[in-house]
Amino acid sequence: MRFFTPIALGFSLVAPLAFAQITPEEITVETMSEPGENWFIGKTGNGGYIFDATTGEMHGMLSLSRYTPAVTHYAPRREFYATESYLARGSYGERTDIVAVYDYENLRPIAEIVIPNYMARLAVRGHLGLLNNGRHLAVLNMNPGHSVTVVDVEDRVFVYEASTPGCAVIMPVAENDFMQVCGDGTLQLIQLDLSGFEANRVRSDVFFNVIEDAVFDRVASSANGWFLITHRGRIFHVTTDDDEILIEDGWKPHLEGEERWQPGGRNEVITAHHESGLIYVAMHEGPIDTHHEPGTEIWVLDSNTQRRVGRIELETPANSILVTQEDEPKLLIADSAGGTHVYNAVTFTKERSIQIPDSTAFEDF
């Protein structure tokens, strides 16, 4: 004891001198750097996680309501738009639905526009769409009848509500128009004027039977229109020419003996790379009415030749997929166990897994 006491005293005198040489650190807050190729949002039940698919690094997060169906980005204004729904006391109380506007640099809410409080509270990417060069945002409602709210996100005002009975999904086309899928087996085209009000409405001929083989309410944009897929795997490409809806003949990618393979998953089951025309579909083997079964494989289809060009076998089945639109695109997969994976969308090889807890869908930007 007599020996240790002087040593301890010595250390107590030296230690403050040692610490005095270090400059105290100060906390700082990052801002977003310029987005790179293959950046994407992984949307979950409580926010949008922003990642670089090439490096696997996370760059920031958007806080979103748990009922947010989707989030989208408009690069020229450097803003994100998300529909959100809140109850005053969490699980009860007055409901308020809004379009929230987030700035890119800080990912903070900078504006909100109150909308009719019956937006469809389902995680469906096609439940909102930007129109008119990013001026108007169309939002799907369900009360339980369907309608569409149009919001001017530039002037931050609610514009208009269009009743769309029996029709859902928002597929922006041309400048100010959007198409919808309808329960009577048709497509509906709604054309807006420059102010965001409905100017014209057109219905297509019947091209599918909702009882026999329904078209999914999950759709994929193409270079000039949209790809639709039925529960049994028939693919349609749909476009518009002014006020005319054009529906190309449907085709199936199945080879002989593959009839039991069906598209399926809880969220986005189809995605397409615009420039190459490649379509990616989550597929599984099973009977009818298994359209929410996650895909054990991703089938890669060439829309130009209407043939399958690849099959990607998955370790864990996929519930939601998205291909980025870059020259070297990545295929993003949310699996049924809550994991997220990045594949090279051209070579079909897995590059990495990323932790995005319970990601339900992706948004490319």
Next chain:
Amino acid sequence: MNIDRVFDKTYYWIDDNARRTSLALARRLSRRNFLSKLGMFIAGAASFPLLPVARSFAQESVQEVGDPQTCEYWRYCAMSGTLCACCGGTYTSCPPGSEASPITWVGTCTNPVDGRNYLMSYNDCCGKAVCARCGCHNTEGDKPVYFNSNSSTVLWCFGTENTSYHCTVSLVLGAADEN
């Protein structure tokens, strides 16, 4: 000209007979008697359309088999959500403090006991935080959101004071093979 005269005579005959009959009834029957007969007629007529329906409901209740706290229970063939039977309710009742949604989606399930198909109504119980027990997602006959009466993925807390989702029950509306 003759035809007009024939019509006039016919109308006169009808009017005259109606007047005579009314006067005869008025002399023989009291007003109370007339009202009682009329009441009996109306009540009797009203019961006629009820008879087949009443016979239908008078049949024995639906026989149950299986565990209503599992997704494999026969009533849950088109169920999507969490089971109220696991959350303080039953397969037909909402847990305490929650609010039953009057608007539902429907499906048709086969009861293994009698092999009959039953029309099912799936009602969400609302107004409380989600009861995250016994998740169940079956898609028999499920349709996309644009055909929402048969869409199980929709949150059906419509027409309730609070629109948060708590859990789901399944009610038999009738046998699907009944006319």
